[in-house]
Amino acid sequence: MTKRFGDVVAVDDLSLEVKPGEFFALLGPSGCGKTTTLRMIGGFEEVTSGSVYLGDTDVTDLPPFKRATNTVFQNYALFPHLTVFENIAFGLRRRKTPTNEIRHQVAFMLKLVELPGYEDRKPNQLSGGQQQRVALARALVNNPRVLLLDEPLGALDLKLRKQMQVELKRIQSEIGITFIFVTHDQEEAMTMSDRIAVMRAGRIEQLGQPEELYERPRTDFVAGFLGVSNLIDADVAGRDERFATLRLDGGTLLRAPAAYVNGAPRVRLGVRPEKLRVIALNDDTGDSVDADTNALDGTVLDASYIGVSTQYLVETPDGHKLTVYAQNLETSGAGEVLADGQRVRLTWKPQHTFVIGPAIGPMPAGDAELEEEPQVHA
Amino acid sequence: MPRHWRWLVPYLFLIPGGLWLLAFFVVPMLVMASVSLQTGSLGTGYALTWNFGVYPEMIGAWAPQFERSLWYSIVVTALTLAVGYPMAYTIAFRGGRYKSILLLLVILPFFTAYIIRTLSWKLILADNGFVLGNLKDIGFLDDGFRIIATPIAVISGLTYNFLPFMVLPLYVALEKIDPKLVEAATDLYASRLQAFLRVTLPLSMPGVFAGSLLTFIPAVGDFINSEILGSRDTTMIGQIIQRLFLNNNAYPEAAALGFMLMAAVLALVFIYARFVGADELTR
Structure with missing residues (x-):
């Protein structure tokens, strides 16, 4: 109507x-x-x-x-x-x-x-x-x-x-x-x-x-209106059964569920702040990343301790700013918050990556089916 | 001012108005009450003789005019309400951005003097004026037909003159009503008419009451409309009081009539308040 x-x-x-x-x-x-x-x-x-x-x-x-x-x-x-x-x-x-x-x-x-x-x-x-x-x-x-x-x-x-x-x-x-x-x-x-x-x-x-x-x-719009989203544009570099590989402009490769990506060469990927895990990068941290994990390196721009969680703003070398909500599971005070300027690695599970933009695949399984007659229909 | 005198401040603000009312309302009222009970004449002077007899005497002498004034005013109030309510309703709910212009039009007649407005009605209603004269020329009306000098002329004049006093309080009351309430009523199975009768009308009663008082009270005491538009058969009590005071120098009689008029108005307003529901006033 x-x-x-x-x-x-x-x-x-x-x-x-x-x-x-x-x-x-x-x-x-x-x-x-x-x-x-x-x-x-x-x-x-x-x-x-x-x-x-x-x-x-x-x-x-x-x-x-x-x-x-x-x-x-x-x-x-x-x-x-x-x-x-x-x-x-x-x-x-x-x-x-x-x-x-x-x-x-x-x-x-x-x-x-x-x-x-x-x-x-x-x-x-x-x-x-x-x-x-x-x-x-x-x-x-x-x-x-x-x-x-x-x-x-x-x-x-x-x-x-x-x-x-x-x-x-x-x-x-x-x-x-x-x-x-x-x-x-x-x-x-x-x-x-x-x-x-x-x-x-x-x-x-x-x-x-x-x-x-x-x-x-x-x-x-939905990504921004419901909660907070980190959005980054990327090129589709390849795909297998489960995951598509996406290449950021800085060259980093990330993975997202293959079903979300369909045809379009360039897409926008997103990840929710609470899905990200922050690891401080030291000289002895290896470069090896678990094969089942998305990883993105950056620097802490800002950290704020808000009790239940600590919010970080992390900037990647190619200029993307990501918000991270780190649960204060292990930490017990503001003293353990990572300092501004600290180099960090953000990791998250590929299935937590969502894709919006030009290419949208079919909805994943579990989509609501209309089994009953609709009651209001406009 | 020391802190413990602070409570006085609001009362201080009441002093100028209070003094004003004391000087120009309370004192004259007492003077008039005293005058009504005096006897004497302009030549010999007046003395307070507690002559309560003047009250029944005046009622006896002027009962028809008294009664007529009350009836005219009741009819005038009913007419202004009947004409003014739809007007105020339309301005309040359908006025949109023209609301203020429409309200201005309602009070525009106040920019001319009361007497001038009433005199112009005399021209409009004149036996051979441009309305009746033309209607008679085309044979629509009988040559003997007249409006001027009839109760219709007086009541029309009063209705016209007091219409804004009815429309403005009605408008204020209706304007305050949230249109959502009418929507809610129709959502709850009320037709448009039922929604009006059950929601809009009861909520506008304070305006109906205020408008009625503002119309009825001055209309009862009016001495202009009947003087200009009426005849000897339409004489109202206001005219009598005015004549007794200014032409006959019958001060005690005039004062007594004035007090009785006030008592009658108070009694009627009280009955009306009970009828309409006085709690509507204070809500």
Whole structure:
């Protein structure tokens, strides 16, 4: 589907399938079209072209109140003039649910979000986290087929956010409703989601499970948006069954899974900072490198001890700067951090090398197969 | 100032306004209360005789005008609300970048004097003015048809003059409402109409209340519109008070009427507040 605001294309020919019961995240920087996408699914934004299906039903032209979706809005949009009870009962009342039934269901929801006894409070008497729970209950009580969440945790402080991430996940698995949520926080998306669509400029940059996006980003953008990546351009020098050999401009040979490299003579390889191991190079260190290991020599430019790990910035002779997160497994203090100017060797396993750029091979085994009918399909 | 006097500072800020109100509101009120209970004449002078009898006497004498003023003002308030609400709603939710221009247009009439504006209505509504005159020329209206000097003219004039007092507080109340709340209502199975009735309208009640007071209170005491646009059959209590004061020099009678008007307005506002829900005001 596509959404245009005047000349601006907010969502550009985006296609997406979400499975029943899935916790699905739309992740991207602000202005990438993720919220617009969510609003089109919810019916708040007209679709310029394309269609939205809920199961087998085409809901493209239905207003929000005729769709089996409910939304948890950014900043919650609780009705300030109604009590918690009436807020949660709002949807049930509109659908003429009997009073007894309403009382029953609201009580059940308040228990689910762990706010029993708050029926008569007004929203402005609640903390941010409590308002968040009421917003969730108000949407869930209607038993939607899909729950849409627009930056649901954005207004909470860090500690509460972590807590609510766990809560949301628990509630979702308890009731089994499909959740589609929008966030710009990659960690939040990684913690909660079954699958993530990374969006940029109105398009899906890459879609997959969190591990897959992290371990094998397929574009520069995904490599940089989810965590930190070290990226280096290289020529493809050869390949065997398992690995392709890549030659850096300085002549160093590195290896990457052969499946990632396909045809193109020049590619961009990447490796995550925590996959790198740093070894101090002394005069008596041999040149021999284990055949199963990628190695790259350089000099420490900067070191910062941050408790759980030490971060190094290492510069290779041909000018690439690599970030390294060294776990402080053996070290016990800042005194054991390698000094600036120290010559070091970075080593990592070839299978931890990912390749992006012009040549992209087929996805490695274990790719998510759609076994069920998609629930939301846009 | 020593530290332990700091708590005084906010109260110091209240002093200029407080003195102003004391001098120009509280003192005149007390003077008027005293005047209403005095007897005498301009020639012989007045003395405070605690003549409470003037109150029932005045009510007896001017009950029709009194009642008429209250009714006119209730109708005027209802009309300004009916005309002003859609206006304020449109500016607040659909105004977009023209919001401030539209608001300026609402208050633009204030740039002309109240009397001038009302006088121009006299021209517009005149029996052979360019509206009615032309309609009569083409035979659309009977030659005897008139608007001027009827209650319709007075009520229209008042409605026009007080419309901005209704629109501005309504606008402020509606502007504050997060459009997301309406979206949330429609997400929760409310139709557009239900969303308005259940969410927008209740949340705009403070504006409805404020606008009603700002329209009703000055309209009850108005002595211009009926004077210019009305007739003897539309005389309002404000005109009576004004005449008693300035033409007849009947100061105690005028003061007594003024106090009774105030009491009636306070009573009606109180009832209205109970009806609308006074807690809406303070939220």
